[in-house]
Amino acid sequence: KQEVTQIPAALSVPEGENLVLNCSFTDSAIYNLQWFRQDPGKGLTSLLLIQSSQREQTSGRLNASLDKSSGRSTLYIAASQPGDSATYLCAVSHTGKLIFGQGTTLQVKP
Amino acid sequence: DADVTQTPRNRITKTGKRIMLECSQTKGHDRMYWYRQDPGLGLRLIYYSFDVKDINKGEISDGYSVSRQAQAKFSLSLESAIPNQTALYFCATSDGISRDEQFFGPGTRLTVL
Numbered sequence: 001k002q003e004v005t006q007i008p009a010a011l012s013v014p015e016g017e018n019l020v021l022n023c024s025f026t027d028s029a030i031y032n033l034q035w036f037r038q039d040p041g042k043g044l045t046s047l048l049l050i051q052s053s054q055r056e057q058t059s060g061r062l063n064a065s066l067d068k069s070s071g072r073s074t075l076y077i078a079a080s081q082p083g084d085s086a087t088y089l090c091a092v093s094h095t096g097k098l099i100f101g102q103g104t105t106l107q108v109k110p
Numbered sequence: 111d112a113d114v115t116q117t118p119r120n121r122i123t124k125t126g127k128r129i130m131l132e133c134s135q136t137k138g139h140d141r142m143y144w145y146r147q148d149p150g151l152g153l154r155l156i157y158y159s160f161d162v163k164d165i166n167k168g169e170i171s172d173g174y175s176v177s178r179q180a181q182a183k184f185s186l187s188l189e190s191a192i193p194n195q196t197a198l199y200f201c202a203t204s205d206g207i208s209r210d211e212q213f214f215g216p217g218t219r220l221t222v223l
Contacts, residue, residue, distance in 0.1 A: 004152075032209065043200065044153075044214040051209060089152070091212075096141060096160065096204070097168070098212055100152040 002027045004092055006101035013080055014109050021075040021104045023090035028068045031093040035064050035075050038087045038103070047088075048075070080108045113137045114215035116201050122221045129188040131218050133201030139213075141206045142184040144168075144176060147198040147217075156199075159184055160206060191222040 003026045013019055023033070032051045036044040048057045048064040050073070056065040063076040073090055087105045091098040114135045123129055133142065144156040145168075155168030157176040165176060173195060177185045188195055201215040 032211075034211065036214075041198075041219070043216040044202075046211060046213065049209055049211045091153075093210060093212075096206065096210065097143075097155055097158060098145075098153075098202075100154075102150065102152040 002030075002092060002094060002099045004090060004099050004101040006088075006090060006104050008104060009102065010105045010107075012107040012109065015080060015082060017080050017108075018076070018078050019080055019106070021077070021088050021090075021106070023073040023075070023101055025071045025073075025092045025099075027094070028071055029094060030068065031096075033064075033066055033073050034091050034093070034098070035062075035073075036089040036091065038089060040087075044089065077106075080106075082108050082110050084108050114201060114203055114213055116199075116215040116218050118218060119216065120219045122223065123191055124223050125192055127191050127222075129191050129220065131186045131188075131199055131201075131220070133184045133186070133215055135182050135201075135203045135215075137203055137205075137213060138181075139203040139205045140181065141204045141210075142178065143202040143204075143212065144174075144184070144186045145200045145202065146170065146195075147200065153200065156186065188220075191220075193222045196220060196222045 035047045050066040061078040087103045089103045091100040143158040145153040159178045
């Protein structure tokens, strides 16, 4: 059974820091991996999607990497801002279904 | 206008009542999904549908049923609501081809008293 783990569960950093969020999964037979952002009480916004054949994707200050063989993905946020404060979720896709990690709650202090 | 909409956005009901949550999409996607989110447990899949004639159980389908009325509409029903079904419910869609990226609705907050 696929399991997805995100470490740390919570993270607090000062504004301007570069940071890395981690996601690990137990079964490497994935179709793709998605990173989402969720603001309190709100829906999920898709940030980046990495297909299984890809190693990384970039969007603005965000960079996501994927290492299927080791079952790991990282989300790198450059020059963090208070507006980046949210919960970040990773999810792996297999047979069309997403399996989610529990998320990392990020607080960026001004 | 939002591509994936959910109604209602908030609902408070009593134990034993029948509740229907509705999802509509304008993305033209064939695949639709229902998830629930509980604090500390992440999102878990309840039911999913890969086309109008296809319905599949997810990880936690007990106590729920669904109806795919059209390509654009997918409803989730709680036949007899119980307090541990209090959660945030999300609908999602995907195209089932190429990237198969999932797009989520804004969520329905359901409270069962």
